[in-house]
Amino acid sequence: MAADGVGGNDDATPAGHGPVGPRSGRYTYGRFYDGPDPLAPPFDVREAMDALGRDVMEGTSPRQAMRELMRRGLRDQQGLDDLQRRLHEQRRRLQRENRIDGTLQEVRELLNQALEAERNSLQAEDSDDARFREMSLDALPDSPAGAVRELENYDWRNAEARQAYQQIQDLLGREALDQRFQGMKEAMENATQEDVDGVREMLSDLNELLDAHGRGEDTQEQFSEFMEKHGQFFPENPGNVEELVDLLAQRAAAAQRMMNSLSPEQRAELESLMQSAFGDPRLAEQLARLDSQLQAMRPGEDWDGQGRFRGDNPMGMGEATRAMEQLAQLDALSEQLSQSYPGARMEDIDLEALEASLGRQARVDAQRLAELERELESQGVFERGPDGSLTLSPKALRQLGQSALRDVVGSMSTRRGERETQRSGAAGEASGATRPWEFGDTERWDVSRTLLNAEMRHASGDERALDVTDVEIVETEQRTRAAVALCVDTSWSMVADGRWVPMKRTALALHHLVSTRFRGDALQIITFGRHAKTVELGELTGLEGAWEQGTNLHHALLLAGRHLRRHSDAAPVVLVVTDGEPTAHLEQDGHAVFDYPPSPETLRATLNEVDAIARLKAALTVFMLGEDPRLEEFVDMVARRSGGRVVAPDLDGLGAAVVSDYLHSRRR
Structure with a gap:
């Protein structure tokens, strides 16, 4: 519904428009015809993106993650599973209460x-x-x-x-x-x-x-x-x-x-x-x-x-035939809601039949789910790779990173009483110049220049509203850059002990912070299991856990050192997230050798690379997950040799610990 204003001449404006004039004192109301319902609650795309991202990070394919989202629904939105369950209950009740x-x-x-x-x-x-x-x-x-x-x-x-x-x-x-x-x-x-x-x-x-x-x-x-x-x-x-x-x-x-x-x-x-x-x-x-x-x-x-049919209520032949039709309709709706057949789409659901079976609210829930699916697709949540597979798009990764960083900032503020904007440090001394605001800038506004831009833009009218194009910020002196190597353990124990998704969300949060707040910094994500390799954020997000023996920290530190040397003008920072002592190292021919308990050769090769990182004057922090005495002994040795730190966060605090340490290392 929309209010229709009534002007001094008592002529009602078309539906969907406001009052005709300031002296209008009466209103009429009519059905809203112009565009989407203005009173409909907005789509919570952020919550949907979080759910999709969580499933993808747990190893679910993007297509299956979308299907799971439709099945589960959202916090205040029934999913297909809820509607299907109600259909099954109605089917059982129809058969339980009647006989034919x-x-x-x-x-x-x-x-x-x-x-x-x-x-x-x-x-x-x-x-x-x-x-x-x-x-x-x-x-x-x-x-x-x-x-x-x-x-x-x-x-x-x-x-x-x-x-x-x-x-x-x-x-x-x-x-x-x-x-x-x-x-x-x-x-x-x-x-x-x-x-x-x-x-x-x-x-x-x-x-x-x-x-x-x-x-x-x-x-x-x-x-x-x-x-x-x-x-x-x-x-x-x-x-x-x-x-x-x-x-x-x-x-x-x-x-x-x-x-x-x-x-x-x-x-x-x-x-x-x-x-x-x-x-x-x-x-x-x-x-x-x-x-x-x-x-x-x-x-x-x-x-x-x-x-x-096994109930006590007798039905005549015509009534029983209608009951059989109703059962067939319930079965057809259940199949549509299952979305399990090839080419299934939310548009396949017969909304009129669903309303007839479960009521008006069920139809609204199904419509909202279909609209949410279309909204996610229109926003480009997924993109198709060269091999035809679906992956999370850069836009989706940014939204996931923003959500992860928001959670991290909330955790940091409750622990330390500080906000992200305070922890990230000042932007530097003002240089006297200004420039137009760009996405990710955190420098303070030049208020006089911003208002002047707005006045010039609206010189021909009375409007005083600000536009983002009006904003100018104060230029500051160049801040110190950092070269950051985030080394994350991807061995099977990370999956088995429930550390897989927290590790990925930590990488998302750090990546988003660097790409939006410290764009001059060079972040490299390195995974290490039996071997180590550098990965893009999207690759890490969709990475599935695999049964593979080996925690090759030696190889990860080798790659981290190469990254730091490529950015020799930047302050070096190495962050290591692991739940186990090193059990593999890389031979000169590139072959990874696994031994458990760790062989002296593995420990020697890993510590030699720790020393190499220390010679680069890098700030090295190891985030130790779990309570393994052998791992504690090893990371203490790493901290003493490198002058670095050991942090033992719980899983909920992992992201806050890593981001906080990164900010701390930048200030140092």
Whole structure:
């Protein structure tokens, strides 16, 4: 809804616009037509991105991560799993509370009522004919279908008995029609012979129409005549023969599934009873012919399925058929919500059927999920690599890094009472010059220049709003650069002990801080397992844990040293995140040697590289995860030889510890 302003001339503005003038005192309200709903809650893309990033960092493919997001939903948004669970509950409740032999039960009750009334009348008569009739009633078959057939030509003496028997025939006819034509049970109540003849004529014309259509004849004119004559039987108002066949086949298949769900004895009883519908076997013949044609025309419908109903509430044939249709709809919706078939899309979900089954809110939830999926895709969350695989886009990585850094800053502020902007240090002494603001700049604004730019931009109008293009910042002297090597352990123990994602989020936070706040710094991310290698942030984010023995810190420090030497004008910083002592080293031929416990050669090679890092005057910090006494002994040795530090954070504090140490090293 949107407020429509009403001006002094009492003319309402179009929907979606504000008041006409300042003196407007009255408002009218109408439906909002212009664009997206302005009152709809905004998409929480940040929360969705965090969820996607977490799954990808745990080793899930981007496509699967998106599917998992749709399944789980968000904090205040039901996911597909929740909707699917509600569908399953409704399906179970439908089957648990109802049973589908209600027509048979009602026939038995009416038959017993008729026989009891007739016997009471016969007992009052003192005649041979009365005794003969009693004998014939006693000789009736036990099955209701057999008894009803035997009584077709019986001359009832009791009016109540005759009426009850007539109700059986009417009930069977109404139920048979209600199975295939919606609302016929109520429409044919108290039907006259003329009504029955009209239904039989409609069925005959329908079968002739389908016969002609099946032979490939042009039946459009015949269809139009049929609908003009019998349209009252089809409130759905199909537009052509194909739509009519679709409509009838869906109902007929549900009716067949209902019959399949009965026991063989019950099914045989009903099939036999249908011959007595309205006291005219020709109606059952026409319906059987119709079912046969529909099954031939739509073999893809489910004609063989069945359902198990075990409740106490009896349903008639028409009602049970609608229950079978409802089960089929619930199953179709469940498959759509599963999104497990090839090419599945959120747009596949039948929102109208979902609303009919679970209510308005379920439709809203599904719509919001589909819109969220489109929003994430439009924002370029994923990009396709040269091999066709999906990876997180640079934009998505920036958003994940921003989120990770935000968490880190929050953790740092609670521990130290400081904010990120305070910890990152001053920008340097002002040089006297200014320049336009660029993304990532943290220098203070030159207020006078900024306001002057705004005034010049709006010289021709009265508007005083600031634009980002107006902002100028104070130039400062060049700050000291840093060359940072972040070495992260990717051995299997990091995965097994739940340190995989915290390690990746730490790298994301540090990368985002460097790329937005200290863009002059050179950050290199180095992973080390059996071997070490330099990786881009996207590669590390999507890296899957692999069973591989070896913690080759020696190789990682070799690569870190090369990075520091390439940036010899920058302050060297080495940050190592590991949960185990070194168990592998690199030979001169490039072959990695693994030994556990660590061999003297591995320890010697690793410590030699620690010494090389120390000679570069690098600030070396080891972040030790876990409580391994052998690892503690080793990192203490590293700290003494390099003059570095050892930090033992918990997993929640890893990111804050690494970022804090980086900032501390820069100031040093």
